[in-house]
Structure formats: C-alpha cells, structure tokens
Amino acid sequence: MLPLEGDLQGYCLIRPCRCEEGAMSIDLTSFSSLVAAVRDQVHTQPDGTALTFLHDPDRPRDGGTTDWSYARLDQEARARAAWLQDRLAPGSRVLLLHPNGTEFAAAFYGCLYANMIAVPAPLPGRHRGRERVARISGQCEASAALTTAANLGSLRAWAVETGIDIPIVAGDAEPLADPADWRPIDTDRSAIAFLQYTSGSTGDPKGVKVSHENALWNGQATARSVGWPDWMRMGGWLPLYHDMGLVQLLYSTALGGGCALMEPSAFIGRPARWLQAIDALDIHVGFSPSFGYDLCVRKVADEEVSGLDLSRWHVAGNGSEPVDPAVMRAFSKKFAPAGFRPENFAPVYGLAECTVYVSGRRDRPPVVRTLDLDALTQGEFVPAENDRPGREAVSVGPPTDACEVLIVEPETCEVLPEGRLGEIWLRGTSVSLGYWQRPDPEGRVFGATTADGRTGFLRTGDLGALQQDELFVQGRIKDLLIVRGRNVFPSDIEHELRARFSDLGRVGAVFAAIHEDDPSADDAGSIVVTHEVDGIPPDRLPKLAAELRHFVIREFGVDVASILLLPAGTVARTTSGKVRRSEMRERFREGRLQALYPPTPAA
Incomplete structure (x- = not known):
C-alpha cells in the first residue's frame, strides 16, 4: 500500500459500504x-x-x-x-x-x-x-x-x-x-x-x-x-x-x-x-x-x-x-x-x-411519443392521430431535483403551460456560476426573470416542451427556421432525408438561406440543404440533388435555395456529435464548402 500523506482533517469523512443494487451509501x-x-x-x-x-x-x-x-x-x-x-x-x-x-x-x-x-x-x-x-x-x-x-x-x-x-x-x-x-x-x-x-x-x-x-x-x-x-x-x-x-x-x-x-x-x-x-x-x-x-x-x-x-x-x-x-x-x-x-x-x-446533467432516468423502456407535425410547426406539442403526419420524439425523463425546469416563451418571458413548445429555463444548485470573464449584468443568460417575477434562471437556448411530466428537447432556438409563420426544425428535414434516401451519408446540415443583396439577413422562405454522401457514382449526384429538392418542397413546404452534396467528414460537428449548423452556414456564406455536387471549382 502506498503511504497516505497530508492532513485529512476537515474533509467530512464518511464511510462507504457496498449496498444492494439501487441503493446509495454516499451523499x-x-x-x-x-x-x-x-x-x-x-x-x-x-x-x-x-x-x-x-x-x-x-x-x-x-x-x-x-x-x-x-x-x-x-x-x-x-x-x-x-x-x-x-x-x-x-x-x-x-x-x-x-x-x-x-x-x-x-x-x-x-x-x-x-x-x-x-x-x-x-x-x-x-x-x-x-x-x-x-x-x-x-x-x-x-x-x-x-x-x-x-x-x-x-x-x-x-x-x-x-x-x-x-x-x-x-x-x-x-x-x-x-x-x-x-x-x-x-x-x-x-x-x-x-x-x-x-x-x-x-x-x-x-x-x-x-x-x-x-x-x-x-x-x-x-x-x-x-x-x-x-x-x-x-x-x-x-x-x-x-x-x-x-x-x-x-x-x-x-x-x-x-x-x-x-x-x-x-x-x-x-x-x-x-x-x-x-x-x-x-x-x-x-x-x-x-x-x-x-x-x-x-x-x-x-x-x-x-x-x-x-x-x-x-x-x-x-x-x-x-x-x-x-x-x-x-x-x-x-x-x-x-x-x-x-x-x-x-x-x-x-x-x-x-454542470451537465438536467434530467434522465433508466429502469423503463424509452418513452417515445409521435407528435402531430403540423401542430408542432405552430408550437403545439400534441399526439398525431388519425394517420396525420407525425414525428417521433424521445423523452429525456421527468424533471429531477438537479434543477427546476420551466418552459418559457423566449420573447415575452411568459411561462408556458404543459404541451407548449418554448425555451427551456433552469434554476438550482447545479446551474453554474456563469462564463469566465463574461459579465451578465442584465441576466440575459444567467439570472433571467420570468414575466411573473420569478428570477435566477438560466436561459439554455434549447427548445422543449413538458408533456405529462416528461421533458422533450427539440433543438436549438438559433437553428429554428421560421417560414411564413411556421416553425420548421432543421433536424426534422435532416432526419427525413436520411430516412427516405438510403444513398445519403449519416449526417447533414440544414440552415436558412442568405439574401444576395444582404448577406447578413436570412431569407425567410428558403433554406440550404447540405449533406454528406459516400460512394455514390458521380452521374447519380445531379438526380439525387433534384430528388432532395423536390422532397423538401413537397413535404415541408419550404423553398430550397441550394443543395450541396459533400464528401464524408465535411459537416461540422461538436465532439459530442451535434451538428454545428451555424458554422456550416458561415462556411457556406464564405464559400468554404468543397462540394461534390455541384462541383466546387478548383482554386
């Protein structure tokens, strides 16, 4: 045994034991x-x-x-x-x-x-x-x-x-x-x-x-x-x-x-x-x-x-x-x-x-709900019925004592009832102290206040809803596309494209298009679809791009400004696998995406 050095006084020692499965002996x-x-x-x-x-x-x-x-x-x-x-x-x-x-x-x-x-x-x-x-x-x-x-x-x-x-x-x-x-x-x-x-x-x-x-x-x-x-x-x-x-x-x-x-x-x-x-x-x-x-x-x-x-x-x-x-x-x-x-x-x-964990639990099969897709575009989180178009969503568990969870309308800061889609706000001891050397005096991220006066909340920037005490996360506010008053989720388009077109790769990124006369503004009616492909014959790519464009317009009612088919490994992702759509949009704007179709001209 290696010698133990250093004074252990004041370290609130407790004695762990090996308990039955499911029990915790340490606080x-x-x-x-x-x-x-x-x-x-x-x-x-x-x-x-x-x-x-x-x-x-x-x-x-x-x-x-x-x-x-x-x-x-x-x-x-x-x-x-x-x-x-x-x-x-x-x-x-x-x-x-x-x-x-x-x-x-x-x-x-x-x-x-x-x-x-x-x-x-x-x-x-x-x-x-x-x-x-x-x-x-x-x-x-x-x-x-x-x-x-x-x-x-x-x-x-x-x-x-x-x-x-x-x-x-x-x-x-x-x-x-x-x-x-x-x-x-x-x-x-x-x-x-x-x-x-x-x-x-x-x-x-x-x-x-x-x-x-x-x-x-x-x-x-x-x-x-x-x-x-x-x-x-x-x-x-x-x-x-x-x-x-x-x-x-x-x-x-x-x-x-x-x-x-x-x-x-x-x-x-x-x-x-x-x-x-x-x-x-x-x-x-x-x-x-x-x-x-x-x-x-x-x-x-x-x-x-x-x-x-x-x-x-x-x-x-x-x-x-x-x-x-x-x-x-x-x-x-x-x-x-x-x-x-x-x-x-x-x-x-x-x-x-x-500090990472907000909600989640095991000991039950994953809770999956099929949501009415049309209602979801209006911010309503309701089940799909009578063969209406739907999309599956997975619960990330009921709120826990890790922190208090509210769903809030991001513009008015009004707390929303169950079944409404809004920004996830959190409050509790798990919420960190803020960002290093980034003061937040107005509580724009930490210390936010609801319309009814409750304060001290973290604004996550994530969209979600509570339904029957289950939390469902639906993506990032900054990625949400507003098309003629409807909410369109990039992840929905990306998921459906992969489900319908087996020759696509495993990852793509959808984001708002850019006005030609104002590169800083979004085109509220059109999007850019980028997706990785791997091993597809070059002569198949033009037809595939046309099929993707037709599918998105038909199924989502969104105009497609550009389709870019990219080599594998091109779509930017975080270390945890999240698609970095803002980064992809920036690369698109600056002409830094090297596409297989339409082929990027040699420099």
Missing part, C-alpha cells in the same frame, strides 16, 4: 469539496481501483490495462499539486492538454488539490484546433499547462507558434515534486473547480465556471435520478475534455466505483472495442451520444455480438444531441442476444452551463 453533498470526496475514498479504500486505462483496446482481459489504486491517484495528484503550489497563486488557471488516460486524472485532481482552476482542453491538432486552444489559453489567462511526455515536444512547438508564453510540463516525464510537500488546503464549496469550455463556435470560446458545490450537487442528483449505486464502475470512450466525459471521471472516482477509460480513436476505429471493454472491465454505467450507438449498430459484426455479455451494463446513457428513437430500437434489437435490455437506456438532457 456527495455532505462533502466540503471534490477534494474532500476523493480523499475520503483514499482513506477508506486506498487499495481500491480508482482508474483503469485500456492502453491496448484489443486486449481488455489480457494485460491491456493500466490500473491505479486510490492511493496511487492521491500520490500522483499530490506531486502535481506541490509543483503548482510552489509556482502559482491560488486560483490560477492551468491548461490540461492530455489524451484520455490516468495522467489527465492526476493533473485534474492535482489542480484541485492545489486550489487551482483546471481548464481541460483538446490537444491542439489541425489548424483550426490549434487556433481554438490558443484562444482558450488566452481567454482564461492560463498560467501553466500540464501534459504527457509523449506530447510535450509538439505542445512546446505549438506554444512558440501561437505566442503562448507559459511553462508546459509533463507530469509523467519525471517526478515534478515530492508528494509529501503538498500543503493541504481548505477549499470553499463556492470556489471554482474548473472551466468547461463549450464546443460551439471555434471563434468565440466560452468557459463555464463550475464550482465544487455545482459538481457535488449535480453528481449526487445524477446518480440518484438516473439510478446507479455508488459502487458501480463508470467509463467509456468519451474525451475527458468534454463535459460528459469529465463528469464520468469525477463522479465515479468521488462515489468510489472507479472509472475505466479508453481513447476515443480506439472506439471510432472499431466500435466493438467499447462494448468489449464494457464486458471485460465490468463497466456498469456508460454514456454516449446517439452517433456512438449508431456506429455500434452499423459496424459491430454479428460474430462479435455473439461473444459479448452486456447484461451488467446497468445505465446506457444517451445524450448530447437529439436522441434518435430508431437508433435505440436498432441497438436494443441487435444486442439483445448479448443481454442488453431496452430499459437500461437512459435518454438524458444536460449542458455545461448546468
């Missing part, structure tokens, strides 16, 4: 900080496995993992904390530039142990990615960056290239400091633990300020509402700089079940590896956007399914983008022989501004 809200929560696990189960990293994704059972005990995690975190305390003032921002793995966890907790603010960010890759991380560094005024030895050289070169003058060190190159030199601190619950940069526009990074209290409250609400005991192991392939991946690491290590990690590229390269890891590593709780489940349906061979046991997968969270009911049905059917049950799906809703 995260009783701790003074995230540090206190993980240090309690260090004290009560020093030899328990805190982290498992699948460094060889093809050998999950046979030597392909690296395991850290809680004592090892604590030792590594204290070493990094001691180095930071000797060089930086409390509250300094520290960039975390790591691939998935144990080193990220050591660096993250090292920041928290040292009373610094952790700033997870992706490793700078291609041109736009390098610029984005540089903007994040400047926006948060980072004082240092932690990384791994394998990435140290390229990151120092990136810093020189972008004019970033901060120390960049590798935690695994050599011992940064003696763990015994760490000076324990008393962290206030209201202090900022980390900045979660949103994955929207690359030109305008926004760092969400997440406090220790936000994370402790949200972690407790997530575990209780979605439904898993604290002894269960979480994990998967989600990148740790992404909010959903990060909270899996935080909540699982704080609750005591531990976390199993793998690289996203290992999953994308061969989706079966994720499911094999769930089986081999006893991962009970794992989350993914819809596209991850879809990849498994399309890419996992039947012979690979026959070798899986998914009966221990307790919570299969599905979030971060509109949840596709067809994908869940296909996944449940394909993996039923491996023991997967539909009631283990947990469609969830969340966002970084609310």
Whole structure:
C-alpha cells in the first residue's frame, strides 16, 4: 500500500459500504469539496481501483490495462499539486492538454488539490484546433499547462507558434515534486473547480465556471435520478475534455466505483472495442451520444455480438444531441442476444452551463411519443392521430431535483403551460456560476426573470416542451427556421432525408438561406440543404440533388435555395456529435464548402 500523506482533517469523512443494487451509501453533498470526496475514498479504500486505462483496446482481459489504486491517484495528484503550489497563486488557471488516460486524472485532481482552476482542453491538432486552444489559453489567462511526455515536444512547438508564453510540463516525464510537500488546503464549496469550455463556435470560446458545490450537487442528483449505486464502475470512450466525459471521471472516482477509460480513436476505429471493454472491465454505467450507438449498430459484426455479455451494463446513457428513437430500437434489437435490455437506456438532457446533467432516468423502456407535425410547426406539442403526419420524439425523463425546469416563451418571458413548445429555463444548485470573464449584468443568460417575477434562471437556448411530466428537447432556438409563420426544425428535414434516401451519408446540415443583396439577413422562405454522401457514382449526384429538392418542397413546404452534396467528414460537428449548423452556414456564406455536387471549382 502506498503511504497516505497530508492532513485529512476537515474533509467530512464518511464511510462507504457496498449496498444492494439501487441503493446509495454516499451523499456527495455532505462533502466540503471534490477534494474532500476523493480523499475520503483514499482513506477508506486506498487499495481500491480508482482508474483503469485500456492502453491496448484489443486486449481488455489480457494485460491491456493500466490500473491505479486510490492511493496511487492521491500520490500522483499530490506531486502535481506541490509543483503548482510552489509556482502559482491560488486560483490560477492551468491548461490540461492530455489524451484520455490516468495522467489527465492526476493533473485534474492535482489542480484541485492545489486550489487551482483546471481548464481541460483538446490537444491542439489541425489548424483550426490549434487556433481554438490558443484562444482558450488566452481567454482564461492560463498560467501553466500540464501534459504527457509523449506530447510535450509538439505542445512546446505549438506554444512558440501561437505566442503562448507559459511553462508546459509533463507530469509523467519525471517526478515534478515530492508528494509529501503538498500543503493541504481548505477549499470553499463556492470556489471554482474548473472551466468547461463549450464546443460551439471555434471563434468565440466560452468557459463555464463550475464550482465544487455545482459538481457535488449535480453528481449526487445524477446518480440518484438516473439510478446507479455508488459502487458501480463508470467509463467509456468519451474525451475527458468534454463535459460528459469529465463528469464520468469525477463522479465515479468521488462515489468510489472507479472509472475505466479508453481513447476515443480506439472506439471510432472499431466500435466493438467499447462494448468489449464494457464486458471485460465490468463497466456498469456508460454514456454516449446517439452517433456512438449508431456506429455500434452499423459496424459491430454479428460474430462479435455473439461473444459479448452486456447484461451488467446497468445505465446506457444517451445524450448530447437529439436522441434518435430508431437508433435505440436498432441497438436494443441487435444486442439483445448479448443481454442488453431496452430499459437500461437512459435518454438524458444536460449542458455545461448546468454542470451537465438536467434530467434522465433508466429502469423503463424509452418513452417515445409521435407528435402531430403540423401542430408542432405552430408550437403545439400534441399526439398525431388519425394517420396525420407525425414525428417521433424521445423523452429525456421527468424533471429531477438537479434543477427546476420551466418552459418559457423566449420573447415575452411568459411561462408556458404543459404541451407548449418554448425555451427551456433552469434554476438550482447545479446551474453554474456563469462564463469566465463574461459579465451578465442584465441576466440575459444567467439570472433571467420570468414575466411573473420569478428570477435566477438560466436561459439554455434549447427548445422543449413538458408533456405529462416528461421533458422533450427539440433543438436549438438559433437553428429554428421560421417560414411564413411556421416553425420548421432543421433536424426534422435532416432526419427525413436520411430516412427516405438510403444513398445519403449519416449526417447533414440544414440552415436558412442568405439574401444576395444582404448577406447578413436570412431569407425567410428558403433554406440550404447540405449533406454528406459516400460512394455514390458521380452521374447519380445531379438526380439525387433534384430528388432532395423536390422532397423538401413537397413535404415541408419550404423553398430550397441550394443543395450541396459533400464528401464524408465535411459537416461540422461538436465532439459530442451535434451538428454545428451555424458554422456550416458561415462556411457556406464564405464559400468554404468543397462540394461534390455541384462541383466546387478548383482554386
């Protein structure tokens, strides 16, 4: 056993136990900080496995993992904390530039142990990615960056290239400091633990300020509402700089079940590896956007399914983008022989501004409603009857004690009744402290007030409705198209095109067209349809484009200004798979989309 160092006094220690399935023995809200929560696990189960990293994704059972005990995690975190305390003032921002793995966890907790603010960010890759991380560094005024030895050289070169003058060190190159030199601190619950940069526009990074209290409250609400005991192991392939991946690491290590990690590229390269890891590593709780489940349906061979046991997968969270009911049905059917049950799906809703989790639950088959499409265009959320045109929508669960949920008319701020479509407003302890260095004095995002005087709400920018105490999310307000007084959802058009035209790719983006005489204005009556295609003969493309145009005009009553058929991988998406329609519109406006049809002229 590694020696435990540092004063544990004042950390609100409680003693976890292994309870019956469905019970929780730990209350995260009783701790003074995230540090206190993980240090309690260090004290009560020093030899328990805190982290498992699948460094060889093809050998999950046979030597392909690296395991850290809680004592090892604590030792590594204290070493990094001691180095930071000797060089930086409390509250300094520290960039975390790591691939998935144990080193990220050591660096993250090292920041928290040292009373610094952790700033997870992706490793700078291609041109736009390098610029984005540089903007994040400047926006948060980072004082240092932690990384791994394998990435140290390229990151120092990136810093020189972008004019970033901060120390960049590798935690695994050599011992940064003696763990015994760490000076324990008393962290206030209201202090900022980390900045979660949103994955929207690359030109305008926004760092969400997440406090220790936000994370402790949200972690407790997530575990209780979605439904898993604290002894269960979480994990998967989600990148740790992404909010959903990060909270899996935080909540699982704080609750005591531990976390199993793998690289996203290992999953994308061969989706079966994720499911094999769930089986081999006893991962009970794992989350993914819809596209991850879809990849498994399309890419996992039947012979690979026959070798899986998914009966221990307790919570299969599905979030971060509109949840596709067809994908869940296909996944449940394909993996039923491996023991997967539909009631283990947990469609969830969340966002970084609310410390990720808002609502969602398991223990029941997904709740799917078929909505009257014509009524939906008028903001009415009612069932389709008598063979009227309809569209399926998936509930992301009833509102929970994570936060209060209201549906509000975005222009008048009037609270809407059940069955009406409006903006989702949230209030509660899970709502974060705001954006770093972005004051919000008028409450335009945080601290909004309803028409009847209720205040302190977060305006999410998401459209949704409550029906029979179930929350349904319908997309982003900024993406909504208003055509001759009707609401037209880009996601509806994109989904129907894929459903009707099998030779389209898996992703497209629909957005408002642009006036020729005013590029800053939308054409209220027409749209642009972009969609990826793959493997279609060139002589088929003109006919396909004509068919798409005719279908959209006939089915949605919308004029189509342009159809662009794009190479695979062209449509911009966030790390969680959300289509970035605003970014696609900007690329279209600037002529930066390289289309297969109509063919883009050579530069």
